[in-house]
Amino acid sequence: MIETPLALPVTAAKVSLFRRLLTHPTGAASLLVLFLVALASALAPILATHDPNTANLQDVLAKAGSEHVLGADSAGRDVFSRLLFAGQFSLAGALVALAVALVLGVTAGLIAGYYGGWFDAVSSWLTGLMMALPGMVVLLAARAVVGPSMWLSMMIFGVMLSPAFFRLVYASVTAVRNELYVDAARVSGLSDFRIIGRHILTVVRAPVIIQSAMVLGIAIAIQAGLEFLGLGDLNIPTWGSMLNDGFINIFKSPTLVLWPALIIGLVCIALTLLANAMRDELERSRGPVKKSRKAAATAAIADAAGAAEKRGAAAVVHPDEPGADKSELLLEVTDLGVGYDQPDGSTTHVVNHVNLTVRRGEVHGLVGESGSGKTQTAFSILRLLPQGGRITGGSIFFEGKDLAHLSEKDMTKVRGKRIAYIPQEPMSNLDGAFTIGSQLMEPMRVCLGISKTEARKRALALLAKVGIPNPERTFNAYPHQISGGMAQRVLIAGAVSCEPDLLIADEPTTALDVTVQAEVLNLLRELQDELNMGVILVTHNFGVVADLCDRVSVMQSGRVVETGPVRAIFNGARHPYTRQLLDAILEDTAPRGQYNPAGTTAEPQELKGVAS
Amino acid sequence: MTETLLDVKDVVVEYPLKGFRREPFKALKGVSLDIRPGETVGLVGESGSGKTTLGRAVLGLAPVTGGSIKYRGEEISKASRAKRKELSHEIQVVFQDPYTSLNPSMTIEQILTEPLTVRKVERQTANKRVADLLDQVRLPQGAAHRLPREFSGGQRQRVAIARALALDPKLIVCDEPVSALDLSTQARVMELFIEIQERTGVAYLFVSHDLAVVRHLSHRVAVMYHGEIVEWGDGEQVTGAPEHPYTQRLFMAAPIPDPDRQAKHRADRIRLLELQNQQDLQAGAA
Structure with missing residues (x-):
């Protein structure tokens, strides 16, 4: 049978960043401001009413009026014209700094991140050094050596800024370098150059663009600062030098300082907002896709629901075996629904009308x-659904209380004490910052209210009980010092530490090796026997089911399609989906058989054109 | 021979x-x-x-x-x-994780033509080859212009197999x-592996x-x-x-999907472990 791809619309990912920015309010506004400033600077020779450097003694500190639109400065130069021409130099200077930072930082980051080795060591060391140096001080020192050249100081500043790009690119590249698709490209015989260009640059592109806008803003501000201190090139007009002039004459003509300050502030704010807008847009690029995937899931579930109704909806229920244990009903889930709220206000239902019962001492x-x-069903019993998820209907009765409608405070009393949980990934469920011992003791002290020494004694006893050979050593160890199988034993110890009535195990052995899995299954069986717990065991492995379970419910598309005692399911499955799953089991299939070279005679090359 | x-x-x-x-x-x-x-x-x-x-x-x-x-x-x-x-x-490769072995920002067509373009195969030949490859792994032709994230795990693994086949490798x-795939998907992908081998005579290190x-x-x-x-x-x-004792342990550890046979299997495993322990002890003593 062929799986057909979901009929998804072409997503917004292909729409260019520029187009998307235009629909983003702050993005569009800041783009407009930057565009106007750049345009005005570019058209300075046409727009300017005066030559920016011609001093006119009669117009010294002239007020704004018909002769000078924004007045004149301390040398009688026209402020408006200077502002326009200064834009050319200020923006160009900032761009020079950005270009230098980009070229140095991105190249070094790519090389260091991709190849590692000595270049990585040296460049990381240099980066650290440069980040430790205060930029302003270096620029001041450089001015003393190379003289007051705006271009040179901006280039030096570019070098000082390059670590920002280096670190960004380096981090992205080291993350991507070990991705399997990069390995696959290497196996395909692609050159390093091509791999970097094709697979790695695409990853760093977005963060580099965002960072560029930030860096441009910083460069403009620093440049203005330098010029403001009077350390700039006096021969060219810049916003910073105008600021300097305005500050000297702040009492005689207060507005002089206003215009350059305004334009510097405006440009810097626009650049920062633009960076933020770009971050929004670039990071949201996966948003619509996610939505459409979820929409597809909804559609699939709706389809399944429709189909189920046509088929007669109800799950296949096998009767209990005669003489089966009729102990107390521990958990009764009726008509449970779980849904996720979507940004557009609708709800995606992932679990529909699920019924489930667990007796004391039974593994379901x-x-x-x-x-x-x-x-999702297991998590909803614990009321630990991920962000946006909620129980949309039905009831979960446990010890006479409906967990579905219990307050968060009351739920906390149930969780951990009455209902415990064993996760799939043991390692990610232990906090690397604390020792195993402290992580075991903490919940016991809270939920049993016992002293520290008492908790320690019990924790050590528990570790021994779950088959850890040297409890003392494991107690004092940090999670990274133990193996995955050990970590799962620790988590099991933690789960049973408060002697719960119900244990929810979410694929407890999936991440483990098969020999470790066998031991963990044995451990679970022993503990379950000893504590007479009810267990809900979530798994996709029918071997695990056969090993441990008394009762099985088969789920498909958020519904239980078949439920019954374990033998009835294995030997007499009636629902087509259950049968399909059981048929996919490989355990009993015949081995491949003997190698038969005659059957595989060399066939003609299919693609002559490809041969090199 | x-x-x-x-x-x-x-x-x-x-x-x-x-x-x-x-x-x-x-x-x-x-x-x-x-x-x-x-x-x-x-x-x-x-x-x-x-x-x-x-x-x-x-x-x-x-x-x-x-x-x-x-x-x-x-x-x-x-x-x-x-x-x-x-x-x-x-020699080509198919990796475990179908989610990270395909570049998320490239279309299926780009992914499949990449190994071909390195060899300077003409665009037209390459396109024809992509169509042929999609056929071989039983994916619809419309898949070529989609991104990997639009496909399920099993379908992605088919794309990865198609990429491995692009250059007609011998190994x-x-x-x-198939480890990251669901049970029924796993079975279908395995059939695909066998079918491709029977047709093209490729060898697998599996x-x-x-x-x-x-x-x-x-x-x-x-x-x-x-x-x-x-x-x-x-x-x-x-x-x-x-x-080998380790292989025996390994094979006894895998649970059998049948409650009654598994109960026997479990008991056998414990007996085997005890036997091996005794043998180890004896070997140590000797």
């Missing part, structure tokens, strides 16, 4: 493929 | 550890096996056994510090970049290619931790443990009646 397996809603 | 396609002899792979003058970490401690044309060799082992490292060593992605890897009689363990480029015609290293998968696909099976091959031979023999 929840089986299904990815996306079938089995984990 | 048919010729040998790949001959791996006493291969050692060492990774330098951080720190001055520290002994490097030996991922492979002298591993030997061979693959014939059109044959599937399964490589089973648990995490850290070195099975993935062996696959990467064949691909030139792991530092081989000893032994030899010969492809059609030619030493390739120290091949230059140019030689590797030539070899990419012969594909498959690194856990790395997996799943014994059932390896049993189903492999003509011969090698079992790895701590960087060494502990058992190596005919697939039916190794997976049916393993001789």
Whole structure:
């Protein structure tokens, strides 16, 4: 059978960044400001009413009027014209700094990140050094050596700024370098140059563009600062030198300082807002896709729901075996629904009308493929649904209380004490900053209210109980010092530390090696026997189900399609989906058989043109 | 006697550890096996056994510090970049994780034509080749202009297989290619592997931790443990009646999807472990 791809519309990802920025309010506004400033600077020779450098003694500190639109400065030069021409130099200077920073930072970052080795060591060391140096001081020192050249100081500043790009690119590249698709490209015989150009530059492009806008703003501000201190090139007009002039004459003509300050502020704010807008847009590029994927999921579930209704909706329920244990009902889930709120106000339903019961001392397996809603069902019992998820209907009765409608405060009393949880990924569920011991003791002290020494004694006993050979050593170890199998044992110890009535295990052995899995399964069976717990075991592995479960529910597209005692499911599955799953099991299939070279005679090359 | 396609002899792979003058970490401690044309060799082992490292060593992605890897009689363990480029015609790869082995920002067509354009195949020929490849892995033609994220795990793995087939290789290293897939998808992708092999005569080095998968696909099976091959031979023999104690433990550990047989299997496993413990004790005493 062929899986057909979902009929998704072409996503917004292909729309250019520029177009998307135009629809972003602050993005469009800041682009407009920057465009106007750049245009005005570029058209300075046409727009300017005076020559920016011609001093006129009669017009010294002239007020704004018909002769000088914005007045004149201390040398009688026209402020408006100077502002326009200064724009050329200020912007160009900032661009020079940006270009230098980009070329140095991105190239070095790519090389160091991709190849590593000595270049990585040297450039990282240099970067650290440069970041430690105060930029302003270096620029002042440089001026003393090379003289008051705006271009040179901007180039030097560009070098000082390059670490910003280096670190950004370096981090992205080291993250991508070990991606499998880069390995695949290497196996395909692509040159390093091509791999960097094709696979790696695309990853760093977005953050570099964002960073560029920020750096441009910084460069303009620093340049203005330098000139303001009077350390600039006196022969060219810049916003900074105008600021300097205005500050000297602030009491005689207060407006002089206003115009350059305004334009510097405006440009810097516009650049920063533009960077933010670009970050919004570039990072949101996955937004619409996610939405459409979820929409597709909704459609799929709606389809499945429709189909199920046509088929008669109800799950196949197998009767209990005669003489089966009729112990107390621990958990009763009725008509449970779980949904995720979407940004557009609708709700995506991932679990629909699920019924589930667990008796004391019974292991109930929840089986299904990815996306079938089995984990969502388990999490909703713990009331630990991820962001945006909520129980949309039904009830979860546990010890006479409806967990679906319990307050968060009451729920905290149930969670951990009465209902415990074992996760799939043992390593990511232990905090690397604390020792195993402290992570085991903390919950016991809170939920059992016992002293530290008592908790320590119990934690050590628990570690011994879950089969850890040297409890004392593991107690004092940090999570990274133990293996995955050990970590899972620790988590199991933690889960049973408060002697819960119900244990929810979400794929507890999926991340483990098969020999470790066998031991963890044995451990779970022993503990379950000893504590007489009810267990909900979420898994996709029918071997695990056969090993541990008394009862099985098979889930598909958020619904339970078949439920019953474990033997009834394995030996007499009636729902087509359950049968399909059981048929996919490989355990009993015949081995491949003997190698038969006669059957694989060399066939003609299919693609002559490809041969090199 | 048919010729040998790949001959791996006493291969050692060492990774330098951080720190001055520290002994490097030996991922492979002298591993030997061979693959014939059109044959599937399964490589089973648990995490850290070195099975993935062996696959990467064949691909030139792991530092081989000893032994030899010969492809059609030619030493390739120290091949230059140019030689590797030539070899990419012969040896290809399908990785485990279909979510990270495809560049998320490239369309399926770009992904499939990439290995072709390196060889300066004309655009038209390349496009035709893409259509043919999509056919081979049973994906609809409309898939070419879509991005990887629009596909499910099984479909992505089909794309990865198509990319590996693009250059008509003689050997594909498959690194856990079905481990991340759902049960029914896994079965279909495995059928695809067999079907492609029967049609094109490509050989597989099939790395997996799943014994059932390896049993189903492999003509011969090698079992790895701590960087060494502990058992190596005919697939039916190794997976049916393993001789090495580790292989026996490994096969007893996998649960059988049948409650009654699993209960017996479980008891057998515990008996086996006790027996092996006793043997170890006796060996220690002797």
